[in-house]
Every structure is written in structure tokens, then in C-alpha cells.
Amino acid sequence: MGLAILLWGTSAVIGQDDFRFVPSDPCAPLIHLCSVNSCGNGNGGLFTPFTFGGWVEMGVYANSHGNRDNGPMYVSSHRRTDFQMNQFYLFAEKEMNTRRGFDWGARADLVYGTDVDAMWSFGDQTFDYGWGMNRHGYGMSAYQLYGTLGYKDLNIKIGKFIGYVGWEEAGSKNNHFYSHSYCYWIEPATHSGVLATYALSDRFSVSAGWTAGADTSFHNRFNDNAILTGFNLSLSDRATVYYWINAGRENNGWHRGDFRFYDPTISHNDYFIQSVVLERALSDRFTHVLQYNLRNDNFAHAGGTKSRLSAYGINNHFLYQLTNRLTAGTRVEWLRDNGGYFVEDTSANYWQVTLGLRWDVTDHLSFRPEVRYDWSRGATPFAPVGGVGTRSHQVSGGGGMVVSF
Numbered sequence: 001m002g003l004a005i006l007l008w009g010t011s012a013v014i015g016q017d018d019f020r021f022v023p024s025d026p027c028a029p030l031i032h033l034c035s036v037n038s039c040g041n042g043n044g045g046l047f048t049p050f051t052f053g054g055w056v057e058m059g060v061y062a063n064s065h066g067n068r069d070n071g072p073m074y075v076s077s078h079r080r081t082d083f084q085m086n087q088f089y090l091f092a093e094k095e096m097n098t099r100r101g102f103d104w105g106a107r108a109d110l111v112y113g114t115d116v117d118a119m120w121s122f123g124d125q126t127f128d129y130g131w132g133m134n135r136h137g138y139g140m141s142a143y144q145l146y147g148t149l150g151y152k153d154l155n156i157k158i159g160k161f162i163g164y165v166g167w168e169e170a171g172s173k174n175n176h177f178y179s180h181s182y183c184y185w186i187e188p189a190t191h192s193g194v195l196a197t198y199a200l201s202d203r204f205s206v207s208a209g210w211t212a213g214a215d216t217s218f219h220n221r222f223n224d225n226a227i228l229t230g231f232n233l234s235l236s237d238r239a240t241v242y243y244w245i246n247a248g249r250e251n252n253g254w255h256r257g258d259f260r261f262y263d264p265t266i267s268h269n270d271y272f273i274q275s276v277v278l279e280r281a282l283s284d285r286f287t288h289v290l291q292y293n294l295r296n297d298n299f300a301h302a303g304g305t306k307s308r309l310s311a312y313g314i315n316n317h318f319l320y321q322l323t324n325r326l327t328a329g330t331r332v333e334w335l336r337d338n339g340g341y342f343v344e345d346t347s348a349n350y351w352q353v354t355l356g357l358r359w360d361v362t363d364h365l366s367f368r369p370e371v372r373y374d375w376s377r378g379a380t381p382f383a384p385v386g387g388v389g390t391r392s393h394q395v396s397g398g399g400g401m402v403v404s405f
Helices: 007-012
Strands: 051-063 084-094 102-113 139-151 154-162 190-199 204-211 225-236 239-251 254-256 259-261 266-281 286-301 306-321 326-338 348-362 365-377 393-404
Touching: 190 225
Parallel strands: none
Antiparallel strands: 051 084, 051 393, 084 102, 102 139, 139 154, 154 190, 190 204, 204 225, 225 239, 239 266, 254 259, 266 286, 286 306, 306 326, 326 348, 348 365, 365 393
């Protein structure tokens, strides 16, 4: 049946790229394997025109302590308590159709707002890093910029594209919740490189490729090298498994959260990131997503000494369709941060429970209110008004409005 799973279709089923939320069926966007015959423009061919679209997301978040900083939330815009435009998101895309053989495609995503620090090429601080950043925290990012070549069941993507590890994405329209999970901290947001995907059957596809590390551009000024590989397997019509690995070597620097800090004593860092996601439609209205993330970083220091840091966690999404346009969700998560690598500067366990609604008022207008409870053991990342971190727990909440076009 030709290319059964487009590469961006593959992304869609793990909560990335062209995720299509269908209010009448909350399970469909989670387990749907997008086919070239059922998604996009339909005709394909060399002269298929580009399609254009996007959205604007605005929102606000606050906490029970009354502090102007919501604490360790990624992306950093969610630490703020002021009303902000998170994303003004535009994309242009030519989809592929390899039903008759060879075809090509392309996509470009341009984003302006307070969320862009998670979309930049911050791994090597080149290309779009820092574009248009002002004192209010607004900037611009070329979140995606890639081309695709395909022949029947083979698809090759070249450029800067969304990371495949994990389930959530930086593109706000495609997530159920306004805020992000802790597991999102340890996932690459973007890759620059080459990725080939081959559909072995309608239910099983495998992918492998090279990237310039994680969250970098093709400038790759540190000469980072990494592999990106994984598979998508439909166990049944109601269950799908996704397994992805990004592993390699970063030179002359290391990542911490959504910033890059440099240590002259570190010669290189060998890192390994993996994610396993199971999506299950428990009923026609009830969907469960189970995610496990792991990241290990092994640092080589001057003088031959070595150090190791790691983080790992389990994240659950429970989504239930109340009406054709209203879906309720619960997110339950635990993360272990060894060595204070991502969240705080000390080893600790973190938990969070988030309750949220997604109300699709129309096909072009959605609201996502939520309330969230965080607590930790081994760290005190939350602060009272005017103070520093002295609290191990916090209630917070807010939400966003998405206008799509």
C-alpha cells in the first residue's frame, strides 16, 4: 500500500509533528498510523502545492505560594506568572505520496513567543539560537526546517526536525496539558541530521540515522556525533509501542535543562537517552499513555577523572472523552534526578499530578485549564513570596488558549 507510515506520521503517533486532535474520538490521534493515502493533500507528486497553517497560544500560570517564579517547570516560560504569548506558530509543508514510487516533501516551522528557548539550537548555540530575544523573554526560532525523500516504503528526512524521544512536544497545539512533565526535561527537543524510516508492514516501522548531538544545528561547532534510532509497533488496533534511542558524544560542553553550561575541565560527554511509550485505547473514550525515560551522561575530565550523572522517570497520561468537544486528562509522574543534573543542584525525587481539561470550543479555538500538585524529596525547589527555595511541595495552576488557523 505504498509508504504506510510517513516519517512525520510516525512523529504524530508519539505526540509530535503532525499530531491531529479529533474531538469526536480521543483515541484516534494517539494510536493512528498516518498513511499517505489518508493524510495530507492526497494527490502527491512533484507539483503538489505547499499547505500553510499555524496557531497562537496565550496563557498564564501561578502558584499557591504567591511567588513570581513557579519553580522547576520546563519550558522556562512556564516558570513565569505573567500573562504571555507562548507561541505564534507558522508552518509550511509539502507532504509526500510515494504510492506510485518516488516523491519529495519539505516542511518549515517558524515560532515567535516565550517558548522558543526550548526550540532553539541551544546545544551548540548556533543557527537560530537567540534570534530576536528581547528583555521580556520573547524570541524567534526556526523550530523545524527539513526536506524528505521517499520511495515506496522508504523515507529519508534531512534537516532540523522535532526530537523523537518521548511523547510530548514543544508545539503546544498537540499536547493535552498546558504545562510539561518532568520527563520532558531529559528529552531532546530537536535534532539536526539525517533519519531514514522503513515500513516493514502496516504495523511495524524501523528508523535509524545520524544527528549532530541533541538540540544542535548543522553548524555543529563542537563536532558532536550521535545516533537516532527506534521502532514503532502496533500491537493491535488499540495498542502501539514506540521505542527510541539518541546516544553519542558531546565535546567541550554539556547540557543542563534548556541551557548549555561550559566546563573547561570536561573534554567530552558520552550520553545515552532512551524512551519507551505504550499507548492503549482502554475503551472508545478512555486512553492511557505510559512513558519511561532514561538519560545517562558520562563525563571525561582533564587529568583522566570521570563522573556520571543520570535521570529517569515514569510518566502516565489518562485521557477520557466527556463529550465530543471536551476531554479530561490526568497526568501522574515520578522522576529521579541523580546528581542534580536537570531540575535542581542536588539529587532528589520529584512527583507531580496534573488535572486538566481540553475544551475544543470550535475547530479553531481550544482552552486548556489545569491544576497541578508537585512535591519532592531531597530538594526544596519551591519558594514563598520574596524568598528562596525552602518548600518541597506546591500547588499551581493556570492554562492556555489556542487559536488555530
